[in-house]
Amino acid sequence: MTATSELPRIHLEAGACVIADLHLDVGPSGGESREFLEFLARLRGHPRLVILGDLFDAWIGPAQLELAAAQRVVAALRALADSGTRLEIVHGNRDFLLEQRFEAASGARVHPHGFVAELDGGARTLFVHGDEFCTLDSGYQRLKRVLRSRPLLWAAPRLPRSLALGVARRLRKASVNALAVKPSEEKQQQRAAVGQWAAAAQCSVVVCGHAHELRDEPVAAPGGAQARWIVLDAFGGRHDLLTVGKNGRIELGSSAAPGPAT
Numbered sequence: 001m002t003a004t005s006e007l008p009r010i011h012l013e014a015g016a017c018v019i020a021d022l023h024l025d026v027g028p029s030g031g032e033s034r035e036f037l038e039f040l041a042r043l044r045g046h047p048r049l050v051i052l053g054d055l056f057d058a059w060i061g062p063a064q065l066e067l068a069a070a071q072r073v074v075a076a077l078r079a080l081a082d083s084g085t086r087l088e089i090v091h092g093n094r095d096f097l098l099e100q101r102f103e104a105a106s107g108a109r110v111h112p113h114g115f116v117a118e119l120d121g122g123a124r125t126l127f128v129h130g131d132e133f134c135t136l137d138s139g140y141q142r143l144k145r146v147l148r149s150r151p152l153l154w155a156a157p158r159l160p161r162s163l164a165l166g167v168a169r170r171l172r173k174a175s176v177n178a179l180a181v182k183p184s185e186e187k188q189q190q191r192a193a194v195g196q197w198a199a200a201a202q203c204s205v206v207v208c209g210h211a212h213e214l215r216d217e218p219v220a221a222p223g224g225a226q227a228r229w230i231v232l233d234a235f236g237g238r239h240d241l242l243t244v245g246k247n248g249r250i251e252l253g254s255s256a257a258p259g260p261a262t
């Protein structure tokens with residue numbers, strides 16, 4: 001578990017929007033990402049956009065920036081950032097190689113482990129991708145530690161481009177196959193882990209993605225406290241958008257209608 005005291009703190013103002021799990025294919029045969037680009041156009045005037053991980057279905061490092069499908073998305077993010085909307089992007093388990101060169105090109109800030117948000121007059125809220133809570137899947141957690149270890153994070157951007165793209169293609173195939181079957185209990189997010197994170201971060205609300213399916217329910221935190229646990233639908237689902245309203249109110253809605261900027 002990441003030391004929650006080291007997570008960055010961000011003030012999320014009224015009008016801030018949060019989405020997750022777009023899984024855009026920005027590989028050599030990647031598409032237009034049209035729904036996402038249209039959503040970005042609707043967001044003009046909003047103070048901030050948070051993307052809670054897995055924006056891309058695979059990101060191999062800076063070499064990805066050379067591909068046309070990636071350039072389209074990065075340029076659209078840049079245009080939104082230049083218009084005054086701040087962009088905060090959390091690593092998912094599929095795009096954890098997003099780094100400084102992506103930040104420089106897109107105008108987004110990347111937060112590898114999530115962040116703690118302070119809402120106007122509202123609750124301290126923890127924003128993470130959500131794979132942290134799959135604590136019974138020990139094979140996955142072990143792999144995650146290796147994949148995000150310093151030597152591998154150093155080596156990944158230095159792989160020959162053709163090799164890296166091959167890896168990305170195979171990752172994508174594995175992901176499409178994995179989405180077709182409902183994960184077993186041990187691969188799912190564990191309520192107890194959500195409660196522990198909420199308590200450790202001193203947050204009364206936890207927002208994440210990763211499971212691709214809406215949840216909005218109470219969880220027990222150690223010490224008898226309760227927290228609210230929200231999982232957003234994957235982008236394109238009915239409840240794929242969280243908006244911060246007046247006085248830090250959390251509103252769930254659809255990316256098809258993001259509502260007014262404040």
Ligand SMILES: [Mn+2]
Nearest residue numbers: 054092093210
């Ligand atoms: Mn994920």
